Amino acid sequence: MSVIDQDRYFAEMAQIAEALGADPIPSSRTKARQLFGAVRPQLRSDERTREVAHIPCLRNLRRACWPSPCR
Template identity: 60%
Template sequence: MTPGGVAYCANDQDLLTWVHMTEVLSFLDAWIRYTEPAMTMADQDRYFVEMAAVAERLGVDEAPRSRTEVLQRIGAMRSQLRADARSREVAALILRPPRPSLDGVPLALVQCAAVDLLPGWARRLHRLTGSGPARPLVASGTLTLARTLRWALC
């Protein structure tokens, strides 16, 4: 039940599709920003086709198969999106500042990078601010962290 009293089901097609689209787009945008800035649109669309097959196995009836289709469908849903006390509570939990220590720096970088990856309209909806003038430092630090993790895991 939503705060407005509207019943919903977690396997509702619109909800499943929304989660799939936003998750896949977010992962791809992070990959492009921190790994492959020159990724072609053809390669991006191939990724959406591959991920659509996964989504359909998980119950999504008609997963989008291109960046253009994803952006159009997200745009069509924007008027239905709301930020409320529950969404702010979840965001506050996820974005809670880490303890002031060196081991909190990687988490703080990832949190800032995640907010920076949100479209401006989504940041405004949730009253989040990007890293602004510090964005190059956040991007550089996140890239360094990603490369270090990749090196450590290989």
């Protein structure tokens, strides 16, 4: 998917997220990366996290979103 298509996807999903009351809402690929960069230091990993991480359908998503494992 091109960067332009990715940004369009984020903009479309932002409209849905806003309607559902989500906050914060990244409206582009760049803003999503900035948001994840800002919240990443607040994330933690525990037994529940590891259990969810082993769900097969989420493995590819994890690799796509985070090139290196979260610690």
